[in-house]
Amino acid sequence: MQSGMKNRIYYFSGTGNSMRVATVIAQTLGNTEIISMRCNPSDVSAADWDIVGFIFPVYHWTICEAIQKFISELEINPNAYIFAVSTPSFINGFSFEVLDKLLKEKGARLQYGKRIFSVANLCIVYPPFPFPKLRVPATERKIAKVSSMIHKKVTNTYAKAGWLTRLIYPKMMPKYLAIQAEVDKGFFVSDDCISCGICSKICPKKNITMENLHPVFLHNCSCCMACVSFCPKKAIKYHLPPEQLEKINTPFMRMMKLPDKRKRYHNPYISANDLMIDKKYID
Structure with missing residues (x-):
C-alpha cells in the first residue's frame, strides 16, 4: 500500500466471520484500523481516510438495521476508495444495493463489493452448515483473493438481488422483521x-x-x-414463548429452539477477547 495511506474498516460481527475478514484485509493493506460498528459513529469518522471498508453478515437477505443506522450516521470521505465484503451463508440479497444507496446519499459510492460465503450460525434454528471443516478453509482462500483485489483498489459491479429474491422478499420477510x-x-x-x-x-x-x-x-x-x-x-x-409463536406461526419459527446437544459455531480464528475490542490498529 502506498506510504501515508490511511485506511479504516468497519465491521459488524457476532460469531467472528466478519471480524476475521476485516482482520485479514487489514493485514494485507497495512496501516489499517478495524472498528466495530458497536462504536458511536461520531467517534470513528471516516471523513479523512483514503480507503474505507465495510464488512458485515447478511440477515433477512440484507444488511440489518443496526448497520444501516451506523453507516447513515457515519461521516465518510466521498473521494475515498470504498469497498464492502458481505459474509452470507448463501443469499446475499439486497446487501450491496442498500449500502450503495446509503453511500450515495453522502455523495460517495461503493466501488468494490464482494460476497464471501461463510458458515451459517443461526444455531437456535439449525446446526452450523455447511460443515465448518470444509467451509472455513474455502472461505479463507476466498478472503485472501478478495484482500488482494482490495489492495490493488480494484473496482467491480457488485452482485444485486436476483429476480426470485425480489419476488419472495416482500411476501415473506416483513412478517419476520416485524417481530x-x-x-x-x-x-x-x-x-x-x-x-x-x-x-x-x-x-x-x-x-x-x-x-x-x-x-x-x-x-x-x-x-x-x-x-x-x-x-x-x-x-x-x-x-420461543407460545405468545410469540402465535404472532408468526410458520415452520421456520416452530424450529426455533436450542437443544443442549446442538453444536455451536464461532470462527476458529476469532476469540471472545477479540470481539470485546472495539478498535484495533494493524500495521
Whole structure:
C-alpha cells in the first residue's frame, strides 16, 4: 500500500466471520484500523481516510438495521476508495444495493463489493452448515483473493438481488422483521451461568446487560448468536414463548429452539477477547 495511506474498516460481527475478514484485509493493506460498528459513529469518522471498508453478515437477505443506522450516521470521505465484503451463508440479497444507496446519499459510492460465503450460525434454528471443516478453509482462500483485489483498489459491479429474491422478499420477510425486536424473549439462562459477563461484552448491539450478576436481554437482538456461541458453560438456552409463536406461526419459527446437544459455531480464528475490542490498529 502506498506510504501515508490511511485506511479504516468497519465491521459488524457476532460469531467472528466478519471480524476475521476485516482482520485479514487489514493485514494485507497495512496501516489499517478495524472498528466495530458497536462504536458511536461520531467517534470513528471516516471523513479523512483514503480507503474505507465495510464488512458485515447478511440477515433477512440484507444488511440489518443496526448497520444501516451506523453507516447513515457515519461521516465518510466521498473521494475515498470504498469497498464492502458481505459474509452470507448463501443469499446475499439486497446487501450491496442498500449500502450503495446509503453511500450515495453522502455523495460517495461503493466501488468494490464482494460476497464471501461463510458458515451459517443461526444455531437456535439449525446446526452450523455447511460443515465448518470444509467451509472455513474455502472461505479463507476466498478472503485472501478478495484482500488482494482490495489492495490493488480494484473496482467491480457488485452482485444485486436476483429476480426470485425480489419476488419472495416482500411476501415473506416483513412478517419476520416485524417481530425481530422481540425474538430475544426466547433466551433464558440456566443455573450453569458463572456470571463471567462475556455475553454482554461481545454483543454487537449491546443488547445484553448484567443485573445482579445475571444476563438480561434488552429486546434489541439481531440473532447474531454471539452470546450463545461464546458462552463457556452453554448456559444460554432458547425456547420461543407460545405468545410469540402465535404472532408468526410458520415452520421456520416452530424450529426455533436450542437443544443442549446442538453444536455451536464461532470462527476458529476469532476469540471472545477479540470481539470485546472495539478498535484495533494493524500495521
